[in-house]
Amino acid sequence: DQQVKQNSPSLSVQEGRISILNCDYTNSMFDYFLWYKKYPAEGPTFLISISSIKDKNEDGRFTVFLNKSAKHLSLHIVPSQPGDSAVYFCAASDSGTYKYIFGTGTRLKVLA
Amino acid sequence: ETGVTQSPTHLIKTRGQQVTLRCSSQSGHNTVSWYQQALGQGPQFIFQYYREEENGRGNFPPRFSGLQFPNYSSELNVNALELDDSALYLCASSTGTSGGYTDTQYFGPGTRLTVL
Numbered sequence: 734d735q736q737v738k739q740n741s742p743s744l745s746v747q748e749g750r751i752s753i754l755n756c757d758y759t760n761s762m763f764d765y766f767l768w769y770k771k772y773p774a775e776g777p778t779f780l781i782s783i784s785s786i787k788d789k790n791e792d793g794r795f796t797v798f799l800n801k802s803a804k805h806l807s808l809h810i811v812p813s814q815p816g817d818s819a820v821y822f823c824a825a826s827d828s829g830t831y832k833y834i835f836g837t838g839t840r841l842k843v844l845a
Numbered sequence: 846e847t848g849v850t851q852s853p854t855h856l857i858k859t860r861g862q863q864v865t866l867r868c869s870s871q872s873g874h875n876t877v878s879w880y881q882q883a884l885g886q887g888p889q890f891i892f893q894y895y896r897e898e899e900n901g902r903g904n905f906p907p908r909f910s911g912l913q914f915p916n917y918s919s920e921l922n923v924n925a926l927e928l929d930d931s932a933l934y935l936c937a938s939s940t941g942t943s944g945g946y947t948d949t950q951y952f953g954p955g956t957r958l959t960v961l
Contacts, residue, residue, distance in 0.1 A: 737887070767949065776849070776935055776952035777888070822887050831901050832878065833950060835887030 736760045737825050739836035747844050752810040754839050756823035759804065763825040767833065768797060768808045771820045780821075781808070813843045848872070849938050849953035857959045863924045866956045870917040870938030876900070877919045878950055879911060882933040894919060923958075931960045 738757045746752045754768075764785035769777035783790040783797045783806070790797050796809045810817055820840050824833040848871035858864050870877050876895045880888035890903035894913035908924040917938070923930055934957075937950035 769952070774954070776851075776937075776954045779949050779951060782949060824887075831876070831893050831895075832890035832903060833880075833888075834890070835880075837885070837887050 735837075736763075737823060737834045737836040739821075739823060739839050741839050742837070743840040743842070745842045745844060746813045748815055749812045752808075752813045752817065752841055752843065754808040754810075754821050754823075754841065756806050756808075756836055757804060758806075758825050758834075760825070760827070760834075761804070762827040763834075764828055765826045766797070766799060766806050767824045767826075768795075769822045769824060769835075770817075771822060771838070777822060810841075813841075815843050815845050817841060818843050849936065849951055851934075851936055851953040851956050853956060854954070855957045855959075857961065858926050859961050860926055860928060862926050863922065864926060864958060866921045866923075866934050866936075866958070868919045868921070868936035868938075868953055870919065870936070871951060872917060874917060874938035874940055874951075876939045876948065876950075877913055878937045878939070879919075879921045880935045880937065881905075881930075882935060882955070884932075888935055891921070926960045928960050931958060933957050 767782040768780040771777045820838045850869045878893040879891040882888045892902040893900045913919040933955045935955045937952045939948035
């Protein structure tokens, strides 16, 4: 049972344009969400997080949006840069446990 | 650079053997979590330790066990290796000061285990 889903395995975007990565979840107990970026041969790198009391969080070029009623979150990268090319994972957690549940990842390719 | 290191980088074992993977957390991080990432999948939670005690466990059999030491290092032990144990094993550390779940976990580079 996949509680966190990233339905797009890959995404290609032109440099300078917006990248939008999507994530859906099924467990209504989740109240903390994160995005990680992963390069080959490296561990996941934390990008940005959001708690369920907010619907938006920004950090530089990265913005995460949370729609609790739709159980959906998205990561916007503006403007996209070639160095953003990586696999992006969304993860979710709830206050009853300390584990993160990860999606299967979306491979982003930013074309120069 | 997260300050979380793991060793070894790569490891090849045969079915039935035992393996120990090591992790060194960031200084001051009292919580360490271990994840298994199979090819094409997201990381799957194995277990978490907080101040040397197991704090939670995912759907992994008892042959997966761990230890956490006072010096911010930890181990993942896997007994009776199976072919399906081939994966990238990641450890992640967090401060553990805010009650756990909102403490961002910072990952190491992982250990690639191949079981033949």
